Amino acid sequence: MATLLKGKEVAEALKQKLTVEVENLKQKGITPGLSIVIVGDRADSAAYIKGAVKRCTEIGIDCRVEELPGDMSQKDFIDDLHRLNNDPAVNGILIMRPLPSQISENAVKYEISPEKDVDCMSPVNVSKIMSGEDGGFAPCTPSAVMEILHHYGIEPEGKRVVVIGRSMVVGRPLSMMLLKEHATITVCHTKTRDLAEETRRAEILVAAAGKARMVKKDMVSKDAIVIDVGINFDEDGKMCGDVDFDEVNPVAGMITPVPGGVGAVTSTILAKHVIEACKVSSLKTMKFMCPKY
């Protein structure tokens, strides 16, 4: 059986580190602040928001949820966003997606302050991730994958890494992040001709296809490290990943379960990004007040 890569363990270790960082900031009179913005009733976001608020609050972040009316205009939404951009108590802004149809995500992404954009909506952050520049915010999910690899001492450098999926929330940014850490990356997707042939070559296989239990044992080579990003519900309503865990577990060397894998780390990554944003912002303030700082 494969070694379990436990998201909860990764999240706990990161949480402890972050809690100390927030304590240090608070001793300087600084409290990191996160604003989660939700437009209209979105039952599907409720569980995520609840978890994120709980986790960020535990770490010491000042967390607010802005519930905005579902029928508000794009202009009003952007005005609200500008208010958050300019609010010094807010270091991170997380906009729950999808937005209602009258508000264009494509317009909004140019309006969120890149410095507060902790989930990589702004083109400035997308560009930083693509170019491998430091200082940008990647989306929380691919950052959670990297955190798991780092926590367990898994070094992507020189390894053959295969990513299934090419979305802007996981596949594409994760490929660029793995490339930055010197992996040889292959990106597969629905148009890949022989998917199993590609995935069997992977030393690290990341499944981010959004298709329940699609990765079967014949797609995984012996001792491969399997990271499952999928969150799906099967016909019985049971949560499952993109990997057929029972089949793949005996073949893989290491594997993340679902639930309890990548998904268990994302809200702690959100906290990490907020704290990073806060540190950059407070450094800027100090430089402004005391140019020699």
Place this chain on the structure above:
Amino acid sequence: MATLLKGKEVAEALKQKLTVEVENLKQKGITPGLSIVIVGDRADSAAYIKGAVKRCTEIGIDCRVEELPGDMSQKDFIDDLHRLNNDPAVNGILIMRPLPSQISENAVKYEISPEKDVDCMSPVNVSKIMSGEDGGFAPCTPSAVMEILHHYGIEPEGKRVVVIGRSMVVGRPLSMMLLKEHATITVCHTKTRDLAEETRRAEILVAAAGKARMVKKDMVSKDAIVIDVGINFDEDGKMCGDVDFDEVNPVAGMITPVPGGVGAVTSTILAKHVIEACKVSSLKTMKFMCPKY
């Protein structure tokens, strides 16, 4: 012997199409304009600029070269750039790189108007290329690679494409562009463990490593399509690509020569981007003057 993919043929076909487009624009009283900005004496840029001006002028683009003093301050440079951003006669701006050390490319890229940024310096364009959005400008070299593939009817969809090199001017954006056209892409680089094993799997192999004749025959599978992006000079001062042409030619199915391959297409791509920028800009002007347009 492999079929030669001739850059000149691709460039000529594109030139004819673009010349007609410019004629149509001119009949409406619109002339596309390009400004090439060069700071200080850069002998290495002279040949490229000369070629670009010649090609763009032949196509009917109004081409100016702005030669700025090599010791100018960053502030003065950015002021000049803003002037070009606001000049309605300038549709495309090409800033020759590298810039002198007192001017930070990292600062400049946020200042160039994304609508006029015909060589993908702006994070807005980088982000569009990464996300596969329409309407952005990719850097001219990877666009030239795509143009060659399209001209010769080579369909990336479903194919295994291996790119050697992960630079921001070729490897990374090209990978994303090929992904948009549904290729299964692998990105290799100096840290790739067994490069030959990876490249032998390629149905399309793109060499963008910047290392003279590094792709040998044992790295190429029979009948592969080989695109050579390299422009190097060997110990005898002879121009050569990243591919050892004489060795690989008998193995490959199709191959681009150097010179006369990708490099022969880039300046025509520059013209294409300027014309696209001009069309978008004139459409905006018309919409502004006549909202019903």
